[in-house]
Amino acid sequence: MKRILALICYMLLSISSSYSSNKGSVADSVALQQLYQVAIDHIRKPDRFQHIQALLAEARKSGNEKYEANAMFLLMKHYYSVDLDSLFYWLEKSTPLFMKQKRYEDMFRTKAWGIYVLTKAKRNKAALDSIHSLKGLAVELNYPDGKDMANQALADYYLSNNLEEEGVKLYEEVLAEMEQRNAPLVKQVYIIRQLVNLIPGQERKFPYLERLQQIIDLCDKDGIRQLDSENPVSFLRYILYRSYVMLYLHMDNYPRALAYLKKTEDVVRKNKMGYKDSEIKTMYATYYIRSGQYDKAVPIYDALLAYYKASDINKTYLDVLRLKAEALMNAGRYPESSDVLLHYAQLKDSLASANYYKELAEMQAQHNVDKLELANKQMELQVMADHNKVVFLWSGVIVLGVICCLLGYLAYTVYRFGNQLKVAKEKAEEADRMKSAFLANMNHEIRTPLNAIVGFSQILVDEEDPETRLEYFNIIQSNNELLQRLICDVLDISKIESNSMKLSYAQLSLPELMGEIYNVIRLRMPEGVKLELTDCAPFVFNMDRNRLTQVLTNLLTNAIKHTQTGVIRFGYELEEAAIRFFVQDTGEGIPQEQMDNIFSRFVQLDSGSKGVGLGLAICKGLVLKMGGSIEVTSRLGEGSTFFVILPFDFIPD
Numbered sequence: 001m002k003r004i005l006a007l008i009c010y011m012l013l014s015i016s017s018s019y020s021s022n023k024g025s026v027a028d029s030v031a032l033q034q035l036y037q038v039a040i041d042h043i044r045k046p047d048r049f050q051h052i053q054a055l056l057a058e059a060r061k062s063g064n065e066k067y068e069a070n071a072m073f074l075l076m077k078h079y080y081s082v083d084l085d086s087l088f089y090w091l092e093k094s095t096p097l098f099m100k101q102k103r104y105e106d107m108f109r110t111k112a113w114g115i116y117v118l119t120k121a122k123r124n125k126a127a128l129d130s131i132h133s134l135k136g137l138a139v140e141l142n143y144p145d146g147k148d149m150a151n152q153a154l155a156d157y158y159l160s161n162n163l164e165e166e167g168v169k170l171y172e173e174v175l176a177e178m179e180q181r182n183a184p185l186v187k188q189v190y191i192i193r194q195l196v197n198l199i200p201g202q203e204r205k206f207p208y209l210e211r212l213q214q215i216i217d218l219c220d221k222d223g224i225r226q227l228d229s230e231n232p233v234s235f236l237r238y239i240l241y242r243s244y245v246m247l248y249l250h251m252d253n254y255p256r257a258l259a260y261l262k263k264t265e266d267v268v269r270k271n272k273m274g275y276k277d278s279e280i281k282t283m284y285a286t287y288y289i290r291s292g293q294y295d296k297a298v299p300i301y302d303a304l305l306a307y308y309k310a311s312d313i314n315k316t317y318l319d320v321l322r323l324k325a326e327a328l329m330n331a332g333r334y335p336e337s338s339d340v341l342l343h344y345a346q347l348k349d350s351l352a353s354a355n356y357y358k359e360l361a362e363m364q365a366q367h368n369v370d371k372l373e374l375a376n377k378q379m380e381l382q383v384m385a386d387h388n389k390v391v392f393l394w395s396g397v398i399v400l401g402v403i404c405c406l407l408g409y410l411a412y413t414v415y416r417f418g419n420q421l422k423v424a425k426e427k428a429e430e431a432d433r434m435k436s437a438f439l440a441n442m443n444h445e446i447r448t449p450l451n452a453i454v455g456f457s458q459i460l461v462d463e464e465d466p467e468t469r470l471e472y473f474n475i476i477q478s479n480n481e482l483l484q485r486l487i488c489d490v491l492d493i494s495k496i497e498s499n500s501m502k503l504s505y506a507q508l509s510l511p512e513l514m515g516e517i518y519n520v521i522r523l524r525m526p527e528g529v530k531l532e533l534t535d536c537a538p539f540v541f542n543m544d545r546n547r548l549t550q551v552l553t554n555l556l557t558n559a560i561k562h563t564q565t566g567v568i569r570f571g572y573e574l575e576e577a578a579i580r581f582f583v584q585d586t587g588e589g590i591p592q593e594q595m596d597n598i599f600s601r602f603v604q605l606d607s608g609s610k611g612v613g614l615g616l617a618i619c620k621g622l623v624l625k626m627g628g629s630i631e632v633t634s635r636l637g638e639g640s641t642f643f644v645i646l647p648f649d650f651i652p653d
Contacts, residue, residue, distance in 0.1 A: 032059055032067040039074055049078055069097045069106070076110045084117050108134065108146040115153040119160045127157055144181060148174050152191075159198065162505070168198050185215055186227040189236060196243050202251050205243070212240050234271040241267060245283055254291045261287060278307055285323070294331035298324060318348050322491070334453070334483055341487060345494075453479050489614040496621035503544040503625060510572060510579075511536040517549060517570075521556045529563050534571030541579065543646070547622050554615045555583040555642045563587030566639070578628075581644040590634040598632060619644075626650065 035058055039051040056071035072094040079087040091114050098107035111134055118127040131154050138146030151174050158167035175191045177183075192215075195208045219225070219233045226232050241264040248257035261283055268276045281300050288297035301324035308317040321344045328337035453476050495501035518533045525531050552570065559568045566586030573580045590598060599620040623630045627650030634640035 029064070032062065032064055036067060036070055039071070048074075052078060065097060065101065069094065069101055069103060072097065073106050073110065076113065080113045080117070084121065087114060087117065104141060104143050104146060108138070108143070108149045112149045112153050116156060119153075119157050122160075124157075124161070127153075131157065144177070145183070145187075148178065148183075148187070164198070164200060168195065168200075171195050171198065184227075185219075186231050189215060189227065189231065193239065202247055205247055209240060209243055209247070212236065212243075216240065232271075234267060234273070238264060238267045238271075238273065238276065242279075242283070245287075249287060249290050252290070254287070257287055257290075278304060281307075285327075289323075289327060289330070294327045295333075297327045298331070301327060318344060321347070322494075325487075326491075329484070329487060334480070337487070338483070341490065345490070348494075453483070489618060492618050493614050493621065496618065496625065501622075501625060503547060505542055505544055507540055507542055508545050508548075510539045510541050513545065513549065514571065517552055517556070521553070521560075524557070524560060525568075526560065526564075528565045529560070530567045532567055532569045534569060536571060537574055539574060539579070541646075541648075543626065547626070548646075551619045551622050551644060552581060552583065554619050555644075558615060559583055559585040559587065559640070559642075562589075563639070575645075577649070578645050578647045581646070582641055584639065584641040586639040589636040589638055590632070590640055591636055595632070595634065599630065 032055070035051070035055040039048065039055050042048045042051045052071055052074045055067060056075070059065075059067035059071055072090055076087055076090050076094065079090065091110060094110065095107060098104070098110075111130070115127055115130045115134065118130060131150055134150040134153065135147060138144070138150055151170055155167045155170040155174070158164075158170065171191055171194055175188065175195065178188050178191065189212065192208050192212050196205050196212075199205050199208075216233060216236055219227070219236075224233060227236070241260050244260040245257050245264060248254070248260065261280075264283070265280050267273070268280055281304050285297045285300040285304070288294065288300070301320055304320045305317060305324070308320060321340060325337050325340040325344060328334075328340060492501070514533060514536050518531065522531045556568065556570060563585045564587070568586075569582075569584045571582060573582070599616050620630050623644055623646070626646055628644060628646035631643045631645070632640060633643075
């Protein structure tokens with residue numbers, strides 16, 4: 001409310017000050033320069049908007065178009081990641097001013113921002129139209145840098161629509177043109193960094209890293225320490241060494257990765273880049289994980305947890321906690337891993353529950369403030385158009401009318417928001433009940449194999465009979481595998497529900513894939529049950545191989561659990577716009593009263609089966625992630641058929 005009242009007061013002050021008759025002067029220029037510097041200093045702070053607005057109002061009052069354009073540029077930088085509509089509003093207002101002052105760099109850069117947000121919003125036609133318009137403007141103005149920006153925007157469009165090779169090729173062409181006309185090094189560095197991040201093949205990255213090294217060497221030779229305010233040479237050196245670390249880790253060249261990791265750490269220390277300490281620790285942890293030194297990664301994760309907890313427990317803290325659990329599991333420290341994983345689940349849910357209403361209220365408040373800011377802009381434009389009329393009374397009436405409307409809107413919003421909070425509270429309570437049930441279930445399911453592992457391990461030490469020792473070892477191994485499956489299932493469902501699971505799409509031959517699955521599953525078939533793979537029509541499909549295999553294997557494993565005699569058949573059929581996979585069994589079938597909950601979490605048809613009931617929930621989550629659907633038909637005592645339908649033309653996120 002304080003922020004709202006402050007905005008209304010500022011609105012009134014802006015209107016009254018617009019009637020001043022002062023013209024531009026030296027004093028005005030000094031004051032504008034000071035306002036501009038304050039706005040620049042606050043550009044990354046929460047109060048940046050009010051400083052930019054003050055600069056814009058003062059520049060317009062003084063008739064100084066230079067600082068008016070500066071203010072518009074900063075406004076667009078503010079709205080770039082906040083408000084798409086406001087960004088395009090100011091793009092339209094600023095273009096004539098940028099053209100008049102021949103500020104082509106600023107004009108093309110802000111237009112490129114607009115294209116980028118259109119691309120991210122999947123407004124493809126609008127994005128392509130804007131790219132073509134930007135290219136045409138660059139040709140008209142004979143401005144090569146503008147053509148580069150348009151091509152970069154087109155490359156980002158390709159990448160956003162999964163056309164990686166086309167995007168990379170266009171970035172390479174832009175870099176070649178920049179080098180040919182000797183464009184500023186800072187612009188070349190940006191393209192080089194993009195290429196290093198985007199190029200899929202590791203070997204293809206080396207020439208661009210070598211080019212970045214050449215630029216750094218050139219700067220060192222000429223005594224250049226800053227390419228611009230945001231790119232000191234020391235930071236470029238850090239980027240270079242860090243890139244080599246990640247490159248060699250991907251190539252499993254751990255000695256070279258470690259050598260560059262030490263170089264990266266040395267750059268951070270010598271240049272007092274303390275804000276990069278957490279990144280250095282993260283890279284060391286990644287190095288130890290990739291090189292199989294899991295125990296060495298654990299204390300680093302502990303240090304990172306202490307670092308992030310010192311500020312606030314957030315998503316990053318939870319991510320590190322999860323990575324620690326995985327490191328402990330890979331190190332064979334299963335009891336510790338399960339404890340950390342349970343702590344992770346509890347903390348994640350409690351944090352979400354604690355912040356739920358706060359975040360909801362903040363979002364609503366921000367929405368109201370944005371409405372006020374938009375109303376402020378509209379009023380400001382109206383007042384500026386009537387600048388020479390000096391009708392103060394009418395302006396006061398308009399302001400009062402707007403305030404009344406805003407108060408009415410806020411009253412309605414509070415009423416509506418109260419109802420929304422009631423519904424949200426009920427959902428949160430239901431989620432809390434599900435969390436409690438989940439934790440209780442997980443506590444039981446994890447302790448069961450852990451107790452078996454610990455108990456038989458103690459007995460195994462004193463057992464001398466070889467056959468008995470082998471039997472105990474097999475029991476321990478079986479429970480170890482069960483525990484790992486439980487943890488993996490929990491991690492998968494967590495990634496699916498947090499929308500953090502990333503799919504890796506590639507062309508795959510479906511007959512080949514189905515044959516591989518058949519060869520694996522047939523080894524698990526019990527006596528009396530036959531596995532059949534139907535004839536598979538030749539077909540190449542763009543899909544995540546591992547996740548599709550996981551879905552079909554889970555469905556087949558589920559069919560084996562519930563089929564004592566008969567046949568399990570699986571395969572696929574090609575339809576007009578999709579492919580339909582099926583897994584059919586002659587098992588016990590599904591009771592009608594359980595059909596609606598079959599894909600829910602923690603649902604088990606057979607209370608005696610192992611696991612926490614996540615298999616089918618994971619299948620459904622993965623299928624939805626792949627843009628498809630999953631269905632089931634069943635008759636009690638006769639068997640069930642599961643269908644997975646995946647579209648041909650799905651474009652993944």
